[in-house]
Amino acid sequence: MSVSRRSLLMLTATATALAGLRPRTGRAAAVSDWAGVRALFDLNPERVHMSTMLITAHPRPVREAIERHRAAMDRDPVEYLERNDERLTDESRAAAARRLGMHRDNIAIVESTTVGVGLVYGGLKVREGQELLTTEQDYYVTHESLRGLARRTGAVVRMISPFDRVAQASEAGIVARIAEAITPRTRLVALTWVQSNTGLKMPVAAVAAHLAEVNAGRDEADQVLLGLDAVHGFGIEPDHLAGLGCDFLMAGCHKWLFGPRGTGIIAFSERGLRAVEPVVPTFDDSGVFSAWYAGQEERPSNNGRQMTPGGFKAFEHRWALAEAFRLHEEIGVARIAARTRELAGALKDGLAGVRGVTVVTPRSERLSAGIVAFRAEGVRSGAVVRRLRERGVIASVAPYPSQLVRLTPSIINSEAEIEAAVAAVRASV
Ligand SMILES: Cc1ncc(COP(=O)(O)O)c(C=O)c1O
Structure with a gap:
């Protein structure tokens, strides 16, 4: 039997369309119960895995997306990259923006929480004598980034404890301690959403509401910005960026979101974008490269693309990030x-x-x-x-x-x- 080229093409197109649909339908059903969610992971069933806060295993959709991109890159790295990078990186950026209820241009794609925190606090515009307020319970990454910022700029790090004992911590008490520590020179409050030593979740929105009152009477360059190492809340808590009220949210996606290892995001408020300078030149399409190319001094106003560090990456992981958000949405x-x-x-x-x-x-x-x-x-x-x-x-x-x-x-x-x-x-x- 002879099959015309045209009908072969149509058959292929139909099969491709069906193949595209099938996993999605099957997947939504697969995650309707928790055993189905667990079955997406290849985790050793002889272990009780309770260290998600360190590093994730990849669920099947993420694994498959990485493998798809890896195979294509191994076949034709340059052309696959040229054809797909802008679109696929933007899909990952858009997926993160959807989760946080914000515009995709305000999202930077990074490699981890640590890189995000380092880029934000490394590039923060602060003046000598301004204060950077954080807590004793925050993590090494925040403390060290602030120490470096202070050393380079003459700003001063102030550290407080927002409670005497975790067991007695209260939302009102935490906000009151932070409020007491704010002075006319405070430029930044740097917190961790869920502390990785105590497990305490900070009342971020309540802190932000207090800062909004403080900021009402200040010029923008003197306003208190709110930065958040969000890694142990992101992927669990349903909040949008605006609801949290922070200016910088840095989160690795390779823990509670079950995203590709070596991925993370920074989400910026508009004010947050105005308050930082990119530290690592971006390769994303943001007008910066073309300005350099044209020999211009002027740079476009800052955005999430410019804050996305450049250089060639583990692209298959970066591009598979959208799949992790998709799965997250499917589970709910x-x-x-x-x-x-x-x-x-x-x-x-x-x-x-x-x-x-x-x-x-x-x-x-x-x-x-x-x-x-x-x-x-x-x-x-x-x-x-x-x-x-x-x-x-x-x-x-x-x-x-x-x-x-x-x-x-x-x-x-x-x-x-x-x-x-x-x-x-x-x-x-
Ligand atoms: C509070 C906190 N921030 C950052 C990190 C590091 O995260 P990442 O691997 O995304 O840099 C950890 C632990 O791994 C952590 O507990």
Whole structure:
């Protein structure tokens, strides 16, 4: 039987269209229950994986997208890059913008939270004597970036503790401590959304509301900007950027979002964009390269593309980022938040019943997310983590002087795994 070229082309087009549709339909059904979500991961079923806060495994759609792009790059790196980079990077940028309810031009694509924090605080326009306020509980990455900024500019880092003890922390108390520490010279408040030592979720919107009052009487160059290391809230919490009220939100996508390893974003408010300079020249289409090419001194006003560091990248990971957001939407933003809270709550309740264990993370869902931190009386945290690993539970020690043990229930975990983790802790302390 002879088949005409035309009908072959039509058959191919129909098959391609159907192939494009099939996974989407099947996928939406696949994630309608949590066992289906877990089945998207190749995780070793003999382990209870509760260190999502460190580095993720790739779910199948992300894995497949990376593999698709990798294979095409290996076949024809230059032409595949030329044909696709602008469109695919923009899809990743648009997907992040959709999640945060903002314009895609205000999103920079970076490699990690650390790179985002370094770029923002490294490029912040501050004057000598202005104050950079942060907390003792913030992470090394924020502290070191601010220290460098202060050294280069003559600005001053001020550090406070927003509570005496985490267990007694309250939203009003935290806002009051930050409010007390703000002076006419404060230029930046740099916070971590969910602290990775204590698991405490900062009341970011309430802090932002206070800063809006402070800023009402100030010139823009003197206004207090709000920067957020958002990595342990992003992928769990449903907030939009405007609701949080921050000027810079830096988040790796390779933890709670289950995105490609080596990806992250910075989301900027309009004021935030005006307050920073790009540190690494971009390769994105933003008018900067063409200005250089034409020998012009003037640069276009800042945007997320300009804040996206240039250089050739692990493009297959960057381009697969849109797929992670798509999966996140298919599972459901509100569902993910509710599930994470439910599992974290069950874990805290279970741990609270273990003799010798003190749960440090607040029980309140308003003051916590997916990180559950605890200490065990008379046993070093490193020893607890080692014993948990021997029992198949992957926990971690916080890289802070306080050295708490952390477990991180997320949408890859089940109720049975929460019970198994509690039993393993009981046997390890
Ligand atoms: C608060 C905080 N910020 C940043 C990081 C580093 O994240 P990334 O790998 O995205 O740079 C971590 C831990 O890995 C963290 O706990």
